[in-house]
Amino acid sequence: xxxxxxxxxxxxxxxxxxxxxxxxxxxxxxxxxxGIVIYVLDRKFGIIDKIININSIYIQTADNSRxxxxxxxxxxxxxxxxxxxxxxxxxxxxxxxxxxxxxDGKIKGLSxxxxxxxxxxxxxxxxxIDIECLVKVQDIELDKENIVLPINTSDTINVKIxxxxxxxxxxxxxxxxxxxxxxxxxxxFGKRVGNCxxxxxxxxGDVVRKxxxxxxxxIADLILLDDTYxxxxxxxxxxxxxxxxxxxxxxxxxxxxxxxxxxxxVDNGTVHALACGQADIIVKTSDGKEATCTFNITESPKLYxxxxxxxxxxxxxxxxxxxxxxxxxxxxxxxxxLLAVYDNWSKVRVxxxxxxxIKNKAYTVEKSYFINDVPFLDQxxxxxxxxxxxxxxxxxxxxxxxxxxxxxxxxxxxxxxxxIWTEEIVKEIEQEEIENDxxxxxxxxxxxxxxTYGGNPFEVxxxxxxxxxxxxxxxCYSKPIIISLE
Numbered sequence: 001x002x003x004x005x006x007x008x009x010x011x012x013x014x015x016x017x018x019x020x021x022x023x024x025x026x027x028x029x030x031x032x033x034x035g036i037v038i039y040v041l042d043r044k045f046g047i048i049d050k051i052i053n054i055n056s057i058y059i060q061t062a063d064n065s066r067x068x069x070x071x072x073x074x075x076x077x078x079x080x081x082x083x084x085x086x087x088x089x090x091x092x093x094x095x096x097x098x099x100x101x102x103x104d105g106k107i108k109g110l111s112x113x114x115x116x117x118x119x120x121x122x123x124x125x126x127x128x129i130d131i132e133c134l135v136k137v138q139d140i141e142l143d144k145e146n147i148v149l150p151i152n153t154s155d156t157i158n159v160k161i162x163x164x165x166x167x168x169x170x171x172x173x174x175x176x177x178x179x180x181x182x183x184x185x186x187x188x189f190g191k192r193v194g195n196c197x198x199x200x201x202x203x204x205g206d207v208v209r210k211x212x213x214x215x216x217x218x219i220a221d222l223i224l225l226d227d228t229y230x231x232x233x234x235x236x237x238x239x240x241x242x243x244x245x246x247x248x249x250x251x252x253x254x255x256x257x258x259x260x261x262x263x264x265x266v267d268n269g270t271v272h273a274l275a276c277g278q279a280d281i282i283v284k285t286s287d288g289k290e291a292t293c294t295f296n297i298t299e300s301p302k303l304y305x306x307x308x309x310x311x312x313x314x315x316x317x318x319x320x321x322x323x324x325x326x327x328x329x330x331x332x333x334x335x336x337x338l339l340a341v342y343d344n345w346s347k348v349r350v351x352x353x354x355x356x357x358i359k360n361k362a363y364t365v366e367k368s369y370f371i372n373d374v375p376f377l378d379q380x381x382x383x384x385x386x387x388x389x390x391x392x393x394x395x396x397x398x399x400x401x402x403x404x405x406x407x408x409x410x411x412x413x414x415x416x417x418x419x420i421w422t423e424e425i426v427k428e429i430e431q432e433e434i435e436n437d438x439x440x441x442x443x444x445x446x447x448x449x450x451x452t453y454g455g456n457p458f459e460v461x462x463x464x465x466x467x468x469x470x471x472x473x474x475x476c477y478s479k480p481i482i483i484s485l486e
Contacts, residue, residue, distance in 0.1 A: 056080060056124065056126075057078060057079070057080045057085065057090075057119060057121050057124055057125075057126040058078070058079055058080070058126055058127055059076055059077065059078045059117075059118065059119050059126045059127060059129060060076070060077055060129065061074055061075070061076055061077075061107070061129065062074060062075040062076065062077055065204060065205075065206075066129065066130060066131060066132060067131075067132050067134060067136065067203075067204045068100060068107055068108075068109040068131055068132070068133050068134075069109050069133070069134065069135065069136035070109050070110065070111065070112065070133060070134070070135060071108075071109060071110075072108070072109045072136070073106050073107065073108045073109075074106070074107050075105060075106055076092075076102070076105045076106065076107060076117075076119075077105075078090060078105065078119055078121075078126065080121075085121060087104055087105025088104060088105070089121065090119045090120060090121040090126075091119065091120040091121070092104070092105070092117065092119055093117065093118050093119070093120065094115055094116070094117050095115050095116040095117070096113070096115040097110075097115075098110060098111055099111050099112075099113045099114065099115040099131075099133050100115045100117065100131050100133055102117045107131060109131075109133040109134075110133065111133060112133055112134060112135070112167065113132075113133060114130060114131065114132045114133070115130075115131055115133070116128045116129065116130050116131070117129050117131055134166075134167035134168065135163065135165055135166050135167045136166065136167075136202070136204065136206065137161055137162070137163075137166045137168070137169075137202035137204070137206070137207050138162050138163060138166075138207065139161075139162040139207060140159055140160075140161055140162075140171070140200060140201075140202065140207050140209045141159060141160040141161075141162065141209075142157055142158075142159055142200070142209050142211055143157065143158040143159070144157050144158075144211055145210075145211055145212065146211070146212045146213075146214075147188065147198075147211060147212070147213045147214070148214050148216060149181065149188060149190040149213055149214065149215050149216070150190060150215075150216055150217070150218045150250075151190045151191070151192065151193060151215055151216065151217055151218060151250050152190060152191075152218070152248065152250065153189075153190055153218075154187055154188060154189045154190070155187075155188050156186055156187045156188070157183075157186045157188065157198065157200070157211055158186065159171065159186065159200065161202075166202075168202065168203050170202075170203055171186075171200050171201065171202060171203075172200065172201045172202070172203065172205075173185065173186060173198065173199070173200050174198070174199045174200075174201075175188075175196055175197070175198055175199075176196045176197040176198075176199065177194070177196035178191075179191060179192055179194075180192050180193075180194040180195065180196040180213070180215050181196050181198070181213050181215055183198050186200075188213060190213075190215035191215070192215060193215050193216060193217055194214075194215055195212070195213065195214050195215075196213050196215075197210050197211065197212055197213065198210070198211045198213055217249075217250045217251040218246065218248050218249045218250045218251065219249065219251060219287050220244045220245065220246075220249040220251060220252065220285045220286075220287055220289055221245055221246060221249075221289070222244070222245040222289060223242055223243070223244050223245070223254070223283060223284075223285050223289045223290065223291045224242065224243045224245070224291050225240050225241070225242055225243075225283060225291045225292070225293050226240065226241045226242075226243070226320070226340070226342070226347075227240060227293050227340065228292070228293055228294065229293065229294050229296075230271075230293060230294070230295050230296070231295075231296045231297075231298065231302055232264075232271075232273040232295060232296070232297050232298070232302075233273065233297070233298055233299065233300060233301035233302065234273050234274070234275060234276055234297055234298070234299060235273060235353075236273050236301060236349070236353070237270060237271065237272055237273070237349065237353050237354065237355045238270070238271040238273070238295070238339070238349075238355055239269055239270050239271065239318070239327075239347060239355040239356055239357070240266075240269045240270075240271060240281060240283070240293055241269065241319050241320050241347075241357070242254060242269065242283050242291065244285065251285070251286055251287070252285075253285070253286045254283050254284065254285055254286075255283070255284050255286075256268065256269060256281065256282070256283050257281075257282055257284075258279055258280070258281055258282075259279045259280040259281075259282065260277065260279035261274075262274065262275055262277075263275050263276075263277040263278070263279040263295075263297055264279045264281065264295050264297065266281050268318070269283075269318070269319075270318075270355065271295065273295070273297045274297075275297065276297050276298060276299060277297055278294065278295065278296050278297070279294075279295055279297075280292050280293065280294050280295070281293045281295060304337040304338055304339060304349070305337075305338040306335055306336065306337065306338070307335075307336045307338050307346075307348070307363040307364065307365060308332075308333050308334065308335060308336065308363060308364055308365075308366065308367045308368070309330050309331060309332055309333060309334045309336060309358075309362065309363055310332065310361075310362055310363060310364050310368070311331075311332050311362070312331045312332045313329060313331065314329070314330050314331070314358065314362050315327075315328075315329060315330075316328045316329075316330055316348070316350065316354060316356035316357070316358055317345075317356050317357045317358070318356060318357075319357065320342060320344075320345040320347075320357040324357070327354050327355070327356035328350065328352070328354045328356070330350060330358075332368070333367045333368065334350060334351070335350070335351055336348040336349070336350060336358070336363055337349040337350075339355070341360065344359060344360055345357045345358065345359060345360065346358055346359075346360050346363070348363070371399070373399070374395055374396070374399045375395055375398045375399060376395065377391050377394060377395050377406060379391040379406075379465075382406055383466055384406060384410070384465035384466055385465075385466075385467070385468050385469075385473075386463060386464075386465055386467060386468065386469060386473040386474070386475055387406065387410060387465025387466070388475070389461075389475055389476055389480075389481050390406050390409040390410045390413060390461075390465055390481065390484070391406045391465075393409050393481050393484070393485060394406040394408070394409050397409075397485065409481065409484045409485070410461075410465050410484075412483070412484040413460075413461050413476070413480045413481060413483070413484040414459065414460040414461065414480045414483060414484075415460055415461040415463075415464060415480075416454070416455030416460045416461070416462055416463070417463065417464045418454070418455065418463075418472070419454060419455075419462055419463030419464070419467065419471065419472025419473050419474060420452060420453065420454030420455075420462060420463065420472050420474050421452070421453055421454065421472055422450045422451060422452045422453070423450070423451050423453065424449070424450055424451075454472075454474060457474060457475060457476045457477050457480075458476075458477050458479055459479065459480065460476060460480055461475065461476040461480050462474035462475065462476060463475070
């Protein structure tokens with residue numbers, strides 16, 4: 001019996017405890033909701049500030065403006081921490097009634113300048129408002145209301161302000177979407193394709209005008225290919241490079257196609273010859289502009305001039321510019337078929353069949369070789385500062401086991417030891433001047449002219465290898481050294 005009674009007491013205690021928790025939770029939720037409501041009302045109506053300042057009064061213009069035109073009348077609002085106050089129940093004060101007058105909750109602009117206004121109610125003074133009386137802008141006239149602006153270009157909106165004697169002619173410019181177009185003092189810059197509005201207003205914000213702007217792509221007017229006729233052998237590849245005008249065009253999408261894919265196919269400008277015959281490769285812009293190259297495919301390959309890569313890790317480019325994609329990596333002495341030569345680039349084909357562009361300075365007419373075990377002779381230690389030709393010839397001769405020294409070659413080389421020299425020649429010249437159709441002779445003036453003399457380096461060593469260049473020693477080309485070796 002006691003045990004059962006104890007269990008009932010425990011159950012009752014648990015129920016009471018649970019009810020208390022529920023009650024406390026409800027109170028907390030209610031307080032939270034009240035807090036949220038107060039926060040929202042304060043954000044919207046400033047209710048907390050009004051409660052704190054319940055005994056203060058506050059005035060403001062109906063449109064929150066601090067500007068008034070001469071002869072213009074605007075309304076005022078007045079309130080305390082509880083609510084609005086009847087404008088007739090307060091005393092209105094202007095610090096200069098010659099500039100602005102204030103009465104019955106209204107302000108009237110009288111003359112150009114600044115004055116402060118405030119209100120007094122039950123011996124309590126309100127906040128002060130600094131009012132500027134001015135000649136307001138009545139209208140802003142735009143010379144454009146709609147603009148179509150190519151991307152990455154600019155245009156300017158010119159404006160006229162009325163009346164011309166407005167106190168402030170400064171304007172506020174704004175774009176409705178600066179990602180599409182932005183504006184600086186009437187100059188509009190197109191950034192991205194799309195539509196937006198350019199808004200311009202006076203400093204009071206009372207007069208606002210709009211201009212609609214459409215930013216568009218720059219359309220390609222012309223497309224050209226670097227070739228218009230090409231002969232290929234069956235199985236060979238070729239590459240075409242296009243050029244779009246104007247170069248500022250933003251829509252550079254192109255499409256390649258062949259008029260007969262049984263004869264030739266094309267992949268992003270790279271042409272593959274499949275069978276004998278004739279067909280055209282056409283490239284077309286998204287706006288329909290076209291360029292054509294005709295290909296004549298034969299059985300026998302055409303003979304091309306051969307060039308050789310100068311260095312390792314040279315990239316063959318898809319197009320004739322540095323930023324183009326790489327086709328293949330070529331190395332020193334790789335053979336190149338020279339297909340076409342342009343200002344700075346050449347179109348070449350490598351032995352594996354790939355075709356692309358390479359800088360003109362990246363290849364040479366002959367292969368270059370490195371020969372091991374050539375004896376080294378230092379021309380400066382030997383005392384021949386300008387004798388590189390003779391010393392190099394001695395190194396080659398010694399490599400091929402000839403018992404020849406640099407001195408032997410120098411002694412047998414035809415030489416003009418006078419080297420090169422200059423002489424000054426004084427010339428007398430006569431200057432004439434035509435002035436007012438009268439020919440007048442001026443005084444004669446002496447002119448000194450320097451003339452350089454020397455031997456023919458194709459026939460003799462000009463100077464001597466033991467002398468420096470500033471001593472008149474110049475050197476020679478191959479013929480005098482060949483004579484010495486013979």
